[in-house]
Amino acid sequence: xxxxxxxxxxxSEPPSLNRLLTLCAPDLNAVNQVxxxxxxxxxxxxxxxxxxxxxxxxxxxxxxxxxxxARLFDYGGTRHHKLAACVEFIHTATLLHDDVVDGSDLRRGxxxxxxxxxxPASVLVGDFLFSRSFELxxxxxxxxxxxxxxxxxxxxxxxxxxxxxxxxxxxxxEDRYLxxxxxxxxxxxxxxxxxxxxxxxxxxxxxxxxxSYGRNLGIAFQLIDDAIDYVSDAETMGKDCGDDFRDGKVTxxxxxxxxxxxxxxxxxxxxxxxGRANGDEELARATAxxxxxxxxxxxxxxxxxxxxxxxxxxxxxxxxxxxxxxxETVEFAIARAF
Amino acid sequence: xxxxxxxxxxxSEPPSLNRLLTLCAPDLNAVNQVxxxxxxxxxxxxxxxxxxxxxxxxxxxxxxxxxxxARLFDYGGTRHHKLAACVEFIHTATLLHDDVVDGSDLRRGxxxxxxxxxxPASVLVGDFLFSRSFELxxxxxxxxxxxxxxxxxxxxxxxxxxxxxxxxxxxxxEDRYLxxxxxxxxxxxxxxxxxxxxxxxxxxxxxxxxxSYGRNLGIAFQLIDDAIDYVSDAETMGKDCGDDFRDGKVTxxxxxxxxxxxxxxxxxxxxxxxGRANGDEELARATAxxxxxxxxxxxxxxxxxxxxxxxxxxxxxxxxxxxxxxxETVEFAIARAF
Numbered sequence: 001x002x003x004x005x006x007x008x009x010x011x012s013e014p015p016s017l018n019r020l021l022t023l024c025a026p027d028l029n030a031v032n033q034v035x036x037x038x039x040x041x042x043x044x045x046x047x048x049x050x051x052x053x054x055x056x057x058x059x060x061x062x063x064x065x066x067x068x069x070a071r072l073f074d075y076g077g078t079r080h081h082k083l084a085a086c087v088e089f090i091h092t093a094t095l096l097h098d099d100v101v102d103g104s105d106l107r108r109g110x111x112x113x114x115x116x117x118x119x120p121a122s123v124l125v126g127d128f129l130f131s132r133s134f135e136l137x138x139x140x141x142x143x144x145x146x147x148x149x150x151x152x153x154x155x156x157x158x159x160x161x162x163x164x165x166x167x168x169x170x171x172x173x174e175d176r177y178l179x180x181x182x183x184x185x186x187x188x189x190x191x192x193x194x195x196x197x198x199x200x201x202x203x204x205x206x207x208x209x210x211x212s213y214g215r216n217l218g219i220a221f222q223l224i225d226d227a228i229d230y231v232s233d234a235e236t237m238g239k240d241c242g243d244d245f246r247d248g249k250v251t252x253x254x255x256x257x258x259x260x261x262x263x264x265x266x267x268x269x270x271x272x273x274x275g276r277a278n279g280d281e282e283l284a285r286a287t288a289x290x291x292x293x294x295x296x297x298x299x300x301x302x303x304x305x306x307x308x309x310x311x312x313x314x315x316x317x318x319x320x321x322x323x324x325x326x327x328e329t330v331e332f333a334i335a336r337a338f
Numbered sequence: 339x340x341x342x343x344x345x346x347x348x349x350s351e352p353p354s355l356n357r358l359l360t361l362c363a364p365d366l367n368a369v370n371q372v373x374x375x376x377x378x379x380x381x382x383x384x385x386x387x388x389x390x391x392x393x394x395x396x397x398x399x400x401x402x403x404x405x406x407x408a409r410l411f412d413y414g415g416t417r418h419h420k421l422a423a424c425v426e427f428i429h430t431a432t433l434l435h436d437d438v439v440d441g442s443d444l445r446r447g448x449x450x451x452x453x454x455x456x457x458p459a460s461v462l463v464g465d466f467l468f469s470r471s472f473e474l475x476x477x478x479x480x481x482x483x484x485x486x487x488x489x490x491x492x493x494x495x496x497x498x499x500x501x502x503x504x505x506x507x508x509x510x511x512e513d514r515y516l517x518x519x520x521x522x523x524x525x526x527x528x529x530x531x532x533x534x535x536x537x538x539x540x541x542x543x544x545x546x547x548x549x550s551y552g553r554n555l556g557i558a559f560q561l562i563d564d565a566i567d568y569v570s571d572a573e574t575m576g577k578d579c580g581d582d583f584r585d586g587k588v589t590x591x592x593x594x595x596x597x598x599x600x601x602x603x604x605x606x607x608x609x610x611x612x613g614r615a616n617g618d619e620e621l622a623r624a625t626a627x628x629x630x631x632x633x634x635x636x637x638x639x640x641x642x643x644x645x646x647x648x649x650x651x652x653x654x655x656x657x658x659x660x661x662x663x664x665x666e667t668v669e670f671a672i673a674r675a676f
Binding site: 041046121124125127130146156158162164165 | 379381382457463470475481498502
């Protein structure tokens with residue numbers, strides 16, 4: 001593959017993760033091996049439960065970001081394999097606890113671990129994966145990496161509590177919402193990218209650029225997810241359209257539509273998010289309001305802005321397959337909604 | 339205080355934690371300050387919920403062990419303050435998740451956090467404290483300390499899952515039970531002590547000795563707790579007598595009584611632990627069986643063995659107030675049951 005100028009592919013081909021996967025395939029095999037090795041335990045429930053989620057169709061997006069970012073620097077070592085596994089463990093632990101907190105029955109189209117093994121097992125195996133991720137970082141031995149990832153974990157946990165506090169609150173401001181999704185989602189994307197620069201021993205400028213790439217990609221990703229929940233169907237999403245609505249999850253589309261609504265519409269949103277009126281009929285009305293208020297379009301527009309920032313953050317890196325793959329990852333994230 | 343030969347106090351005075359508390363009072367104030375500072379968050383639910391448990395009458399036994407062990411070496415620095423807080427955060431996170439897993443309503447005679455704020459909040463604030471504990475360790479910057487504490491965390495989590503797997507299983511062997519309580523309880527005691535030697539930059543022999551002291555003390559502590567549940571009343575224990583029985587917790591007294599029982603007695607224990615027959619009448623029969631089978635006496639005898647090992651592990655350290663305090667801590671742990 002050689003350096004290309006945008007567009008990276010024929011206009012007829014939608015952006016995908018193929019470029020990222022091709023670039024990182026051998027590294028990803030090594031990461032998967034670390035993941036499988038390190039989720040083992042004499043306590044058989046641990047690999048069973050963790051394997052259900054880890055083997056269960058995740059895209060490995062976060063570890064792939066670490067791997068692709070390391071390729072930006074032609075990094076030739078193997079430290080990033082363990083650290084990418086560590087990032088995936090943190091992510092998996094978070095998902096296990098999220099599903100307990102939300103009482104979710106489905107994840108990625110599969111029945112959730114808490115549904116199969118119960119909440120106690122999901123809480124404790126999540127704790128195990130989280131601890132194991134710290135062991136992996138400590139084995140790497142870089143205090144800088146440890147600082148980035150331990151801080152990311154604390155911010156994620158704080159973001160989760162913040163989200164719980166803001167639950168079902170339609171008065172959540174856009175700023176507050178962005179803070180929450182930055183903490184909950186984008187900070188781990190950012191850390192996954194930044195640590196590649198640390199491992200490759202590049203300076204602070206490369207670290208900042210990749211941190212920015214990951215953070216902005218993460219926000220874009222989440223905003224697109226928020227929009228898709230109101231415009232997609234189960235087949236394309238792997239979750240049912242309207243799940244967020246039925247769960248009373250206040251996402252950016254709802255925040256915008258509520259803020260722009262009449263008194264009656266605001267009451268509608270409040271009742272819906274509180275679970276008082278959130279059936280199919282209300283979902284249809286919600287979808288209509290989101291369209292007419294421009295809330296969906298504006299959520300997507302914001303996602304594109306963050307996506308653009310992510311791409312711009314890569315400006316200082318040489319053209320080539322790794323940069324192309326990272327750019328197409330952003331385009332893929334955005335294109336899912338169109 | 340000067341070095342003394344056993345007994346440390348007049349025979350008429352029961353052993354207490356007073357010596358430990360007096361020795362460590364100024365350091366403990368510093369630790370409490372770190373704890374209060376570092377459980378803060380803009381998300382007010384975090385200090386509220388964490389404070390409920392952290393301020394709620396815990397003995398701070400684990401951080402006190404770190405402090406007293408550091409005094410063995412006349413350590414004059416302050417690194418152990420942050421690390422002792424870190425140990426307390428790990429412990430608190432574990433308690434929060436334990437109470438969710440067990441569905442507990444009371445802890446230390448107070449209503450549990452999950453009862454007040456709900457399971458989701460307890461899970462997520464536990465995650466926050468756990469992450470924060472890692473941030474504190476990383477700030478300390480010693481890879482050796484990081485290795486000890488991250489490994490301890492992973493072992494604790496693994497032990498928790500193992501306990502969940504063995505739940506209500508009267509066929510659990512004594513060996514398996516000791517493994518579980520070592521992982522769940524004793525490993526954090528051990529780590530709390532060992533890190534003091536690391537911080538004071540003593541050799542591996544001091545580390546091993548303190549690891550052994552902590553681990554054996556932890557096992558003794560847990561075994562005494564197990565026995566007390568069948569021989570004490572709510573006032574001395576802070577929990578109701580028979581709680582473990584009613585919760586179907588298979589502890590060493592039950593394992594021994596079951597193993598030594600007739601077929602009918604084994605059925606009794608199985609039914610009781612499965613929650614089929616565990617009312618007041620059955621509790622009375624259980625207590626009687628535990629006495630007649632010698633299960634309580636033998637649990638206490640084993641606890642004394644572990645306590646003795648803990649004291650023996652201190653043999654290489656100079657006589658003086660810190661060693662006396664650590665010895666009396668063991669005596670206190672054991673004496674609670676008598």
